[in-house]
Amino acid sequence: MEVGKTKVISVLVENKPGVLHGVANLFRRRNFNIESITVGPSVQQNTSRMTITVNGDQKTIEQVVKQLAKLIDVLTVQELEQGNFVMRELALIKVNVPSTKERSDIINCVEVFRGRVIDVSTDSLTVEITGIPDKIDAFLNLMKTFGVLELARTGITALARGAKSVRIDE
Secondary structure (H helix, E strand, C coil), X not given: CCCCCEEEEEXXXXXXXXXXXXXXXXXXXXXXXXXXXXXXXXXXXXXXXXXXXXXXXXXXXXXXXXHHHHCCCEEEXXXXXXXXXXXXXXXXXXXXXXXXXXXXXXXXXXHHCCCEEEEECCCEEEEEEEECHHHHHHHHHHHCCCCEEEEEECCCEEEXXXXXXXXXXX
């Protein structure tokens, strides 16, 4: 994921069926690809937070933000300012482990990346890595030499830094 072009949009929506479909459909109608989308309950009752990452120029992103704000179930939408938000992603990576020496090498890499081994079998390890996408990409590149058997990534979730927040007034 190219950080320079990647834009992160935070959206608070009503927590009810069909809202995710409406948001995804808006992107489909505009022929615009969503790089990742995470959705979960927010601190405010009956609302969910969507974190949407997209690649595009500023004009296109501004248009997407305006269109999102027009959706009935969207309560507030804001593009997070580059450098003024914290973001994390979770990855579960199952790695091939053909020998004891390679198992040791993989575990050493996991420790360097501050990950955790969450499952062990005779021929594989499943690792949990949390961090920015570049950190996860770097770990994956190291693991390619051993053989990545399976991969699941959550996509980015993000919050504005400091006292600034994306929320609705109660």
